[in-house]
Amino acid sequence: MSKFINEKTAKLTPYVPGEQPQDKKYVKLNTNESPFPPSAFAVKFATEESLRSELYPDPEYNSLVSVAAEKFGLKKENLLFTNGSDEALNYAFAAYCSGRKAVFADITYGFYRVFADLYSSETKIIPLSEDFSVVPEDYFNAGGTVFIANPNAPTGKVLSIKEILSVVGSNPENVVVIDEAYIDFGGESVLPYVNDYENLIVVRTFSKSRSLAGARVGFAAANEKLIADLKTVKYSTNPYNMSRISAAMAVGALIDEDYFTANCKKVIENRAFTTEELKKIGFTVLDSKANFVFAKKDGLSGNAVYEGLKERGVLVRYFDKPRINDYVRITIGSKDDCVALISAAKSVVKESL
Numbered sequence: 001m002s003k004f005i006n007e008k009t010a011k012l013t014p015y016v017p018g019e020q021p022q023d024k025k026y027v028k029l030n031t032n033e034s035p036f037p038p039s040a041f042a043v044k045f046a047t048e049e050s051l052r053s054e055l056y057p058d059p060e061y062n063s064l065v066s067v068a069a070e071k072f073g074l075k076k077e078n079l080l081f082t083n084g085s086d087e088a089l090n091y092a093f094a095a096y097c098s099g100r101k102a103v104f105a106d107i108t109y110g111f112y113r114v115f116a117d118l119y120s121s122e123t124k125i126i127p128l129s130e131d132f133s134v135v136p137e138d139y140f141n142a143g144g145t146v147f148i149a150n151p152n153a154p155t156g157k158v159l160s161i162k163e164i165l166s167v168v169g170s171n172p173e174n175v176v177v178i179d180e181a182y183i184d185f186g187g188e189s190v191l192p193y194v195n196d197y198e199n200l201i202v203v204r205t206f207s208k209s210r211s212l213a214g215a216r217v218g219f220a221a222a223n224e225k226l227i228a229d230l231k232t233v234k235y236s237t238n239p240y241n242m243s244r245i246s247a248a249m250a251v252g253a254l255i256d257e258d259y260f261t262a263n264c265k266k267v268i269e270n271r272a273f274t275t276e277e278l279k280k281i282g283f284t285v286l287d288s289k290a291n292f293v294f295a296k297k298d299g300l301s302g303n304a305v306y307e308g309l310k311e312r313g314v315l316v317r318y319f320d321k322p323r324i325n326d327y328v329r330i331t332i333g334s335k336d337d338c339v340a341l342i343s344a345a346k347s348v349v350k351e352s353l
């Protein structure tokens, strides 16, 4: 840290991303990426678009927004595309939390806490129930901007549309942000309801179900007024917030519906396989609707499972945090990845006996 840094920035505890080894040595099941390559359409459009890279992109990304609006049954005014969904979350914190309270669970996406600190927001932290459920009633009249990941991370547990809308409806004076990063793996989306509520923002990403983690594409969906708020932040920070190439890839990923559907189906099948096999060797596995499972083995710490798997070439995520340090989060990969994970997990368990 230099002597020039200001006091506020010096005090921040930044988000720590999962390891990103660049040498491909591991079966990489630690950051919830797709095991499948981007759609061939995405790759083709990226190549063509790269030839126009001397020009700035359309800051409104009209072509992409049109395709997305049509796909999701929304108006163009309901959408704002961002550099990964982290940027959409950033905009929401900037617009609605700076100087106001942010409300989120004790166990959820770690970035909410980081953004709250960045914008000097007070926080109201709501503990998950004993079985790691988000209890909707706990968020009624929350007294601040609510952030709920649905399905939640790193538990994979989901709330129904009715439960989510009950939270939205009970907070007429505050914005409720629903982070649907994992919704395509079995949850029910509230995207169709954005025009029914004054205060609902849905955040989505192309990083997980659409194989574009490296392209950095996400979006916020909400009524026109809320989108206008978020655009105020965008045009005050980075008007050309996504590259041309990423926007073109996003169009390709959206139009390739068959590929998307087939990949989600494979992940869901592999999740069932992984859950069943882990249970057979004595793991407790939470019921997940995401592209990962949250699991623990009695008698082994989360760190011991993480280290044991890593020694055997399989990388998963471990969080050294109260309540969840017995667990590891395991991304659902290809069938081969899952088979490799189970084989490594069997060896870890055997060695511990």
Ligand SMILES: *Cc1c(COP(=O)(O)O)cnc(C)c1O
Pocket: 032, 083, 084, 085, 086, 087, 109, 149, 153, 179, 181, 204, 205, 206, 207, 213, 216, 217, 218
């Ligand atoms: C992965 C993830 C994000 C961020 O995704 P990007 O679009 O890659 O920035 C946001 N929220 C949750 C809950 C996530 O797991």
